[in-house]
Amino acid sequence: MGDSLTNTAGHFFVTGDPMIIASDVAIVLVSLGIVFTLTYFKKWKWLWREWLTTVDHKKIAIMYLISAILMLFRGGVDALLMRTQLALPNMKLLSAEHYDQIFTTHGTIMILFMAMPFIFAMFNAVVPLQIGARDVAFPYLNAISFWLFFFGALLFNISFVIGGSPDAGWTSYPPLTELQFDPGVGENYYLLALSISGIGTIATGINFLATIIKMRAPGMTLMKMPLFTWAVLGTCIIILFVFPVLSVALALLLIDRLFGAHFFTMMYGGNPMQFVNLFWIWGHPEVYIAVLPAFGIYSEVVSTFSQKKIFGYKSMVASIMAISIIGNLTWVHHFFTMGAGPAVNTFFSITTMAVAIPTGVKVFNWLMTMYRGRITLSLPMMWVLAFIPNFALAGATGVWLAEAPTDYQYHNSYFTVAHFHQALIGGVVYGMLAGMYYWWPKMFGFKLKEKFGKWAFWFFNIGFYVCFIPQYVLGLMGMQRRMYTYTPDMHWTALNFVSTIGAYLMGIGFLCIAAQIIHSLVHMEKDLTGDPWGGRTLEWSLPSPPPHYNFAVIPQVSDRDEWWERKRRGEQDALKPRPEDIRNVHMPKNSGVPFLMGVCFFIAGFGFTFGWIAVGAAGLLGVLVCLAHRSLDQHPDHDIPADEIRRTEAALGRL
Amino acid sequence: MRPSWWKFAFTLAAGAGISLLTSGCGEEIRVFQPAGPVARSELELIWLQMGLTAVVIIPVILLLAWIVIRYRNKPGNRAPYQPEFAESRTLEIVWWAIPIVIVGILGTVTWHKTYALAQSPNPSKEPLKIEVMSLNWKWLFFYPDQKIATVNYAEIPTDRPVEFLLTANAPMNAFWVPNLGGMEYTMPGMVTSLWLQADKAGEYYGHGGNFTGPGFAQMQFRVVAKPQSDFDAWVRQVANSAPDMTKADYDKLTQPSVLGELSFSSYPEGIFEQTVMDEGGMYMDHDRAMLGNMMPHS
Ligand code: HEM
Ligand SMILES: [Cu+2]
Ligand SMILES: [Cu+2]
Numbered sequence: 001m002g003d004s005l006t007n008t009a010g011h012f013f014v015t016g017d018p019m020i021i022a023s024d025v026a027i028v029l030v031s032l033g034i035v036f037t038l039t040y041f042k043k044w045k046w047l048w049r050e051w052l053t054t055v056d057h058k059k060i061a062i063m064y065l066i067s068a069i070l071m072l073f074r075g076g077v078d079a080l081l082m083r084t085q086l087a088l089p090n091m092k093l094l095s096a097e098h099y100d101q102i103f104t105t106h107g108t109i110m111i112l113f114m115a116m117p118f119i120f121a122m123f124n125a126v127v128p129l130q131i132g133a134r135d136v137a138f139p140y141l142n143a144i145s146f147w148l149f150f151f152g153a154l155l156f157n158i159s160f161v162i163g164g165s166p167d168a169g170w171t172s173y174p175p176l177t178e179l180q181f182d183p184g185v186g187e188n189y190y191l192l193a194l195s196i197s198g199i200g201t202i203a204t205g206i207n208f209l210a211t212i213i214k215m216r217a218p219g220m221t222l223m224k225m226p227l228f229t230w231a232v233l234g235t236c237i238i239i240l241f242v243f244p245v246l247s248v249a250l251a252l253l254l255i256d257r258l259f260g261a262h263f264f265t266m267m268y269g270g271n272p273m274q275f276v277n278l279f280w281i282w283g284h285p286e287v288y289i290a291v292l293p294a295f296g297i298y299s300e301v302v303s304t305f306s307q308k309k310i311f312g313y314k315s316m317v318a319s320i321m322a323i324s325i326i327g328n329l330t331w332v333h334h335f336f337t338m339g340a341g342p343a344v345n346t347f348f349s350i351t352t353m354a355v356a357i358p359t360g361v362k363v364f365n366w367l368m369t370m371y372r373g374r375i376t377l378s379l380p381m382m383w384v385l386a387f388i389p390n391f392a393l394a395g396a397t398g399v400w401l402a403e404a405p406t407d408y409q410y411h412n413s414y415f416t417v418a419h420f421h422q423a424l425i426g427g428v429v430y431g432m433l434a435g436m437y438y439w440w441p442k443m444f445g446f447k448l449k450e451k452f453g454k455w456a457f458w459f460f461n462i463g464f465y466v467c468f469i470p471q472y473v474l475g476l477m478g479m480q481r482r483m484y485t486y487t488p489d490m491h492w493t494a495l496n497f498v499s500t501i502g503a504y505l506m507g508i509g510f511l512c513i514a515a516q517i518i519h520s521l522v523h524m525e526k527d528l529t530g531d532p533w534g535g536r537t538l539e540w541s542l543p544s545p546p547p548h549y550n551f552a553v554i555p556q557v558s559d560r561d562e563w564w565e566r567k568r569r570g571e572q573d574a575l576k577p578r579p580e581d582i583r584n585v586h587m588p589k590n591s592g593v594p595f596l597m598g599v600c601f602f603i604a605g606f607g608f609t610f611g612w613i614a615v616g617a618a619g620l621l622g623v624l625v626c627l628a629h630r631s632l633d634q635h636p637d638h639d640i641p642a643d644e645i646r647r648t649e650a651a652l653g654r655l
Numbered sequence: 656m657r658p659s660w661w662k663f664a665f666t667l668a669a670g671a672g673i674s675l676l677t678s679g680c681g682e683e684i685r686v687f688q689p690a691g692p693v694a695r696s697e698l699e700l701i702w703l704q705m706g707l708t709a710v711v712i713i714p715v716i717l718l719l720a721w722i723v724i725r726y727r728n729k730p731g732n733r734a735p736y737q738p739e740f741a742e743s744r745t746l747e748i749v750w751w752a753i754p755i756v757i758v759g760i761l762g763t764v765t766w767h768k769t770y771a772l773a774q775s776p777n778p779s780k781e782p783l784k785i786e787v788m789s790l791n792w793k794w795l796f797f798y799p800d801q802k803i804a805t806v807n808y809a810e811i812p813t814d815r816p817v818e819f820l821l822t823a824n825a826p827m828n829a830f831w832v833p834n835l836g837g838m839e840y841t842m843p844g845m846v847t848s849l850w851l852q853a854d855k856a857g858e859y860y861g862h863g864g865n866f867t868g869p870g871f872a873q874m875q876f877r878v879v880a881k882p883q884s885d886f887d888a889w890v891r892q893v894a895n896s897a898p899d900m901t902k903a904d905y906d907k908l909t910q911p912s913v914l915g916e917l918s919f920s921s922y923p924e925g926i927f928e929q930t931v932m933d934e935g936g937m938y939m940d941h942d943r944a945m946l947g948n949m950m951p952h953s
Pocket of ligand 2: 283284285287330331333334
């Protein structure tokens with residue numbers, strides 16, 4: 001009896017591996033620390049009232065940002081473990097099983113629980129302010145999206161201490177992921193965590209699409225919209241096209257695993273190739289979902305720090321839209337080698353290369369925006385400048401991979417690993433960092449000090465090339481991805497060692513960013529102007545951070561760079577509210593239900609992961625109760641009286 | 656610290672330099688050491704794509720450096736400042752056109768090569784057929800005309816096209832011999848085909864190209880290319896001296912394990928086709944058609 005109990009516990013909690021035990025201990029200690037701090041400073045109520053129940057897009061943005069940075073840390077530690085294991089041949093740091101789990105969680109976390117929340121942090125922080133709106137179209141839904149992401153990420157992250165991590169790659173191809181080859185719970189974690197956060201993502205797509213279409217300030221026609229907002233619009237369109245496909249693919253695989261169906265086994269007429277197909281119908285556009293917002297950020301930053309209008313605005317809009325359409329027609333390049341035949345491969349080679357055309361146009365337009373401008377090398381701009389050569393290379397190698405005959409040689413090798421990291425780090429992460437530095441004062445009301453930021457920049461950039469350029473060569477030498485070890489006679493040692501050094505340099509870069517944030521918190525320098533960079537768009541006309549209703553009076557827009565034009569004409573004050581124009585403002589009420597709904601989804605996900613159908617069903621029932629509660633709520637909003645707004649604005653010195 | 660752009664160029668060059676130097680000056684860069692027409696044809700396209708993309712990215716990087724140096728916002732910079740300069744039809748036409756032309760060229764070449772590589776590199780010569788099965792975690796090669804089988808190595812004659820018929824009796828993998836040409840997936844219940852040919856005698860590194868679990872890193876094999884007469888001698892030697900593969904041996908091979916190289920003088924007839932059918936091929940019209948002319952009886 002006692003024996004079988006320890007046995008069950010042994011299966012439930014992952015034990016044995018010293019690194020995992022250390023993480024267990026660390027998690028318990030940190031959790032205790034958080035509980036203690038909150039209790040000691042009597043902050044529980046504050047946490048609940050100000051954060052857990054908020055529906056304010058600005059606070060949701062901050063919660064996304066914190067989650068993204070934490071996940072960048074987790075994914076980064078995974079990366080360093082892998083790079084350490086590969087630094088020398090026949091290393092014994094990680095076993096094959098452990099390495100497999102780590103590359104799986106690294107890839108999944110970086111894409112779904114780091115890049116996605118990071119872009120949503122930017123959406124939330126910026127879009128309503130940039131289009132002159134008081135919130136998103138559906139603030140309550142926005143909170144639900146966040147909590148679904150959060151609890152999805154939590155579910156995924158506990159896998160390595162409870163039950164075991166998924167270990168079949170972030171692409172999770174069957175039949176490797178079918179019960180026959182992968183009987184543990186890890187893969188269930190993957191499927192359920194992604195499904196839960198995926199629902200949140202679809203809701204975000206709908207929300208921001210509606211926000212941008214319906215809630216722009218009067219006068220802001222589509223062709224006067226800032227490019228970041230355009231990029232978000234393009235992104236939302238892609239999300240709505242492809243995330244449902246992922247949800248379906250994951251659900252079918254889950255049904256295979258939990259209920260013994262055969263959608264993706266070869267038996268009884270199912271077919272694993274269909275999963276590969278569905279996965280990439282989502283997976284390729286997913287990279288555009290991540291990179292388009294980054295492109296939007298580059299456009300804003302380049303224009304601001306060159307003190308010049310964006311060059312070729314119409315081309316920029318056209319290329320965003322072209323990417324969001326052509327990007328949906330290229331997915332087969334991820335499995336040219338599956339034998340679909342020359343006609344299919346030729347077609348998808350050409351559509352894939354075609355995406356490079358609008359992308360190239362954007363690069364030239366950014367260059368021309370700087371041309372005859374006045375370039376200030378502040379941190380956001382430095383990341384943009386570093387992005388350009390990086391992305392030029394990533395784009396070039398992307399075109400190489402796009403051609404089926406050569407993809408046959410690059411596919412699944414380190415060449416591919418180098419390519420997609422160059423696109424995902426040089427394109428997405430650099431963009432998100434640029435955006436974070438750029439909008440940080442707006443989000444938090446204080447500026448980040450540059451000192452550690454510059455260190456971070458140089459460590460990260462040099463580290464990047466040292467880490468990934470050798471990997472291109474390793475790929476051409478025949479080194480496959482997802483190998484946990486290699487032998488010395490392959491001659492891969494030197495390049496792998498160099499690559500690992502680069503990874504550590506990037507790790508130092510990350511620590512410098514952390515140091516920068518702490519340093520700036522300690523020596524806080526408030527942004528009193530609301531416009532620290534000489535901005536161009538409406539968000540910079542507001543105080544930092546903006547009051548929770550954003551605009552006391554919704555502005556009337558007449559130009560593309562409205563705020564810049566007003567400043568140029570000396571009309572800044574025209575964007576300040578006049579007391580007689582201030583009316584009551586209708587705002588949504590805070591609510592704890594989105595958070596609770598997240599908890600219910602978490603319970604459901606956890607139950608299904610372990611095949612405890614009753615627990616899963618109970619969680620889903622909880623979700624239904626939350627939905628019903630909302631449907632029956634007669635008064636989800638409230639009015640902020642005009643007087644209160646006048647007082648707030650006066651306190652901000654704007655009346 | 657004052658960012659300067661040559662540092663980027665420098666890092667880049669240094670990275671590339673180190674990479675090339677440390678890698679033994681090319682010998683081990685297998686994709687660049689083609690030993691046959693397929694790999695060579697792929698390498699030609701690699702050179703072409705490198706050249707054509709360099710036409711864009713080198714100017715972009717140089718232009719970036721020049722612009723950032725010239726238009727820095729520092730006192731006394733007398734370069735022109737035109738905050739309203741934001742449109743130029745001519746320029747925009749130029750950079751919509753350049754990538755279109757490049758993609759046009761690469762697209763045409765890709766089209767030709769994709770079709771060419773799906774066929775025998777030398778149709779006038781009678782090909783050798785090898786049936787390849789990826790298992791957890793080893794490679795099994797059947798020679799249907801020679802009736803022998805090997806594990807984790809294969810020998811082929813030089814100057815003769817080889818058609819590899821690929822399947823898996825385990826999760827999906829990929830068959831890759833970089834010196835000879837690109838990879839193709841092996842899938843349970845399905846047969847795919849890959850044409851390769853070696854011109855140069857030698858021993859070539861091969862490895863699984865698609866992750867299949869903990870033993871994946873050890874899924875290495877050799878392909879040995881030698882003149883036809885030597886190949887024939889090798890076949891005779893295996894046929895005369897190696898043990899038979901019984902059904903029981905085969906079943907044992909399909910169990911997860913990591914093995915060295917093995918040779919067999921015979922194998923259960925039709926085992927490759929039977930495996931394809933058992934693993935789900937019976938549900939696929941395409942497989943039945945493809946195997947129709949291989950199966951002894953169907
Ligand atoms: C910070 C520096 C990073 C380093 C040093 C790094 C390193 C690695 C390594 C060593 C692998 C495993 C390669 C293999 O064994 O096949 C890997 C895989 C991967 N990485 Fe990263 N990575 C980094 C950042 C990122 C970022 C920012 C993203 C995405 C936004 C990302 C996405 C991925 C993906 C999708 C995979 C594939 C996982 C799989 O094979 O299932 N990585 N990375
Ligand atoms: Cu893709
Ligand atoms: Cu198939």
